[in-house]
Amino acid sequence: MFDPERLALRTKLEGDFYFFCRYTFKQMTGMKWSRNWHHELMCQKLQAVYDGDCKRLIVNIPPRYSKTEIVVVCFMAWCLAKAPDCEFIHASYSARLAGNNTARVRDIVSSSWYQEVFPGVQLDPSTGGKDHWKTTASGVVYAAGAGGTITGFGAGKLRHEDDEYRFSGAIIVDDPHKADEANSDTMRQNVLDWYANTMKSRVNDPQRTPIIVVMQRLHEVDLAGWLLSGGSGEQWEHLCIPAVNEADQALWPAKHTREALQEMEDSNSYVFAGQYMQRPAPLGGGIFKTGWWQYYQPGQVPKIRRIIHSWDTAFKTKDHNDPSSGLVWAECDNGYYLLDRVNERMEFPDLKRKIHSVNERWKAHAILVEDKASGQSLIQELKQTTLPIVPIKVDTDKVTRAFAVTPLVEGGKVFLPMGAPWIEAYVNQLATFPNAQHDDDVDATTQALNYMHLNGGKTGLLDFYRGEVECLELQTSLAKSS
Structure with a gap:
């Protein structure tokens, strides 16, 4: 019997993937979808995949931000509604996790509301496993773990080259790396080899069958990083959605406020840079490698030639704003010694x-x-005061200024105070630069080192003798404090 309302609903669901996601979520959970702009953006990209306008897609997004719900579960269910003969291979770091995802797709397809709207999509009763099932129209859904074998299965259908394009399935890889294994070179390489030697060859039509990789970034050379650098020889479209945008706004305030994200970054800036900002920094291997720093015991600073203060200023006090960083440096004959650090969010008078x-x-x-x-x-x-203020004009970017002083740090000319309560936070920020959310200490450091190295401590005679007296007094004070 013709039902115009059901036909209208079907037309709306087939034509609007974002609407399909929201409607499916409400039908399956009884809850309303919590909307955010990034959901619609992902849906638009996936509609482009279905339409044949995107053959290789990488989506990088923080964990628990609806990536699996949209890219894996809803996308497969939507595609099967439109083309019941689709052939999908879905993989994740865990075969069990991948199987759970494909089981959720099966639950949607077999649900009463889906069957009412899309009666042409029927499960093949001879296949009931959650990690491998079929439709009566020869559609296939197969789940596997990253690193595992995929024998006898392919994604998409090989059609005659003269046939008009029609979507027929895809490979969907969701989080191929386990978070606590991503820093293992061996485990990470296993995933890259698995993609190159196994997964990439599972497309039945190399020219038409799309591959989608959706993941949080975990390492510079994780699967997404390797693919984007050309490791597989494929051209990829990249949708990168960080937790904090360039305007310093939270991606999904209903999920994580800007203040909550700041707390997460403060607790582990390395994890935050990769998993939430999608800009993984090498642990101890960025522009400033942690092994380059030299350390000194308090009270063991050699003869000081001059004292330099370096300030990177900010006048806002909200948690997500950069603090002001003030660093006190001593220039000595054998290098540069960091004596003290101020790192606070302060208004102008303070x-x-x-x-x-x-x-x-x-x-x-x-x-x-x-x-x-x-x-x-x-x-x-x-x-207007007696302070020896030196304005510093910059004409290069932060990264260029950082690279200018790395020879000093790498050459063992920069010394940090052993045991200072703030030293770990300082070293962590420089280790994750330029991917850390804050770079106030970095700016204050490069400003000081560039100034001291380029100016070489040249002063007039009166300033020289006054400096000698002040440095002698400071040296005595440091010795007493130790």
Whole structure:
């Protein structure tokens, strides 16, 4: 019997994948879908895959942000509704996890509401396993674990080259790496080899069958990183959705507020850089490698030539804003010693007072402040005092400035105070740069090292003798404090 309402619903579900996801979620769980803009963006990309406009797609997105629900479960169920003869291979780091996902697809297809709207999609009663089942129209859904064998199964259908394109299935890889194994070179390489030697060859039509990889980033050379760098020889479209955008806004505030994301980053900046920001930093292997730093015992600083303060300023106090970083450096004959660190979120008046108080403890030969929008008013006011303010104009980007000082760090010329309560946070930020959410310490460090190295401590005669006296007094103070 003709039912115009059911026909209208079917037309809407087939034509709008995002609507299909929301409707399916409500039917299967009884709950309303919590909408966010990134859901629709992913759905648009997947519709392009179905239409044949995208053959290789990588989606990088934080964990628990609906990636499996949309890219794996709903997409397969939607494609089968439109083309019941689709052939899918779905893989994840765990065969059990992949099987659970394909079982959810089967549950949707066999549900009463789906059968009412899409009666042409029927399960083959001879196949009931959750990790391998078929439709009566010769559709196939097969689940496997990354690294496992896939013998006798392929994705998509090989059609005559003159036939008009019609979607017939895909390979969908979801989180191929287990998070706690991604830093193992052996385990990670196993996944890359598995893709190259097994999964890539499972497309029945290499020219038409799409492959989708959706995952959180875990390592620079994880599967997504390897594929994007051309490791498989394929051209990939890349949809990268970080937890915090360039405007410093949370991706999905209903899921994680900006403040909650900041807490997550503070607890483990390395994990946050990869899994949430999709910019994995090498642990101890970025621009500043952790093994390059030298350490000194407090009280064992050699003769000091001059003291330099370096400030990277910010005037906002919200948790997600960059703090102001103030670093106190000693220039010695054998290198540069970090003596103290201030890292706080302060309003303008508090920042001025802090700069004065730091100078009272560590008398500076020069106080460096970057001449940028947030520092210009500070520079103007502090120049009215007796503080030796030196505005620093920059004409290169942060990464270029960082690379300029890496020879000093790598050459063992930069010393950090052993046992300082803040030293771990400082080293972690520099180790994850440029992928860390904050780079205040990095900016203050590169500013100081570039200044000291390029200026070489040249002063007039009066300044020289005054500096000698001040450094002798500081040396005595450091020795007593040890």
